Amino acid sequence: xxxxxxxxxxxxxxxxxxxxxxxxxxxxxxxxxxxxxxxxxxxxxxxxxxxxxxxxxxxxxxxxxxxxxxxxxxxxxxxxxxxxxxxxxxxxxxxxxxxxxxxxxxxxxxxxxxxxxxxxxxxxxxxxxxxxxxxxxxxxxxxxxxxxxxxxxxxxxxxxxxxxxxxxxxxxxxxxxxxxxxxxxxxxxxxxxxxxxxxxxxxxxxxxxxxxxxxxxxxxxxxxxxxxxxxxxxxxxxxxxxxxxxxxxxxxxxxxxxxxxxxxxxxxxxxxxxxxx
Ligand code: NAP
Numbered sequence: 686x687x688x689x690x691x692x693x694x695x696x697x698x699x700x701x702x703x704x705x706x707x708x709x710x711x712x713x714x715x716x717x718x719x720x721x722x723x724x725x726x727x728x729x730x731x732x733x734x735x736x737x738x739x740x741x742x743x744x745x746x747x748x749x750x751x752x753x754x755x756x757x758x759x760x761x762x763x764x765x766x767x768x769x770x771x772x773x774x775x776x777x778x779x780x781x782x783x784x785x786x787x788x789x790x791x792x793x794x795x796x797x798x799x800x801x802x803x804x805x806x807x808x809x810x811x812x813x814x815x816x817x818x819x820x821x822x823x824x825x826x827x828x829x830x831x832x833x834x835x836x837x838x839x840x841x842x843x844x845x846x847x848x849x850x851x852x853x854x855x856x857x858x859x860x861x862x863x864x865x866x867x868x869x870x871x872x873x874x875x876x877x878x879x880x881x882x883x884x885x886x887x888x889x890x891x892x893x894x895x896x897x898x899x900x901x902x903x904x905x906x907x908x909x910x911x912x913x914x915x916x917x918x919x920x921x922x923x924x925x926x927x928x929x930x931x932x933x934x935x936x937x938x939x940x941x942x943x944x945x946x947x948x949x950x951x952x953x954x955x956x957x958x959x960x961x962x
Pocket of ligand 1: 817
């Protein structure tokens with residue numbers, strides 16, 4: 686029952702009406718009798734700063750941030766966690782009396798999804814496809830759980846070099862960067878491959894790696910989430926009996942981590958999972 690004491694949470698983005706986050710979070714609140722409610726707020730690019738001030742004035746507990754605001758949110762917060770700082774992208778905000786705290790739970794979400802799938806990360810060599818905000822957040826989170834070498838391949842190789850520079854000093858070893866379209870000729874022999882590009886989102890998208898690379902001895906993680914269907918990468922990995930994590934598991938666990946920040950307790954993962962399955 687919503688009352689004057691109900692904790693308010695929101696997702697801000699543009700568009701947001703398609704989002705599964707309200708169903709996912711509210712299911713956990715109902716299942717555990719928590720006095721919180723989560724809604725979607727469509728905020729246009731020119732309205733971000735005013736909207737954030739409004740959310741703060743209205744004393745929301747916190748909010749999620751999605752496209753196109755993940756980067757532009759950064760200068761609007763008072764504090765950043767390591768993943769948000771290095772990735773330059775925020776997906777979760779806590780509103781405190783002292784100010785706004787920005788987090789990025791996408792990388793941690795992918796780590797938890799790998800753990801759920803039984804994919805060991807410690808010491809393993811990784812090929813990261815993409816060098817945007819999500820790729821960077823995943824790189825930091827994977828570094829924090831002790832992955833071995835991290836190879837980066839990106840369409841724009843300068844952006845990959847920029848990410849490598851930002852990771853310098855975090856303890857993550859980045860031995861090589863590759864142009865994404867040259868992977869066919871020069872593939873690192875990685876044990877775990879992560880797709881953090883949008884390839885696979887649209888019908889007819891090319892595979893992010895040559896299909897011959899999808900084989901036994903490797904595990905694949907796809908950040909791309911296509912409701913009701915599988916990306917070609919996930920489909921191929923499943924067909925070949927190769928361990929794979931699909932984007933919906935990352936979506937679930939980035940939400941679990943965000944909810945834990947807002948409520949301070951372990952979220953009801955089963956209820957959240959049922960709501961998006
Ligand atoms: P971003 O910051 O805009 O970065 C996009 C990355 O993908 C860049 O490395 C870009 O390369 C590359 N890219 C874009 N279009 C490409 C194409 N046609 N071919 C090859 N590479 C391409 O975006 P982001 O926030 O990192 O998001 C990346 C993906 O992760 C999106 O599909 C997003 O939906 C997904 N995601 C999923 C979850 C989840 O919970 N499942 C959470 C967050 C994000 P250039 O540098 O060359 O432009």
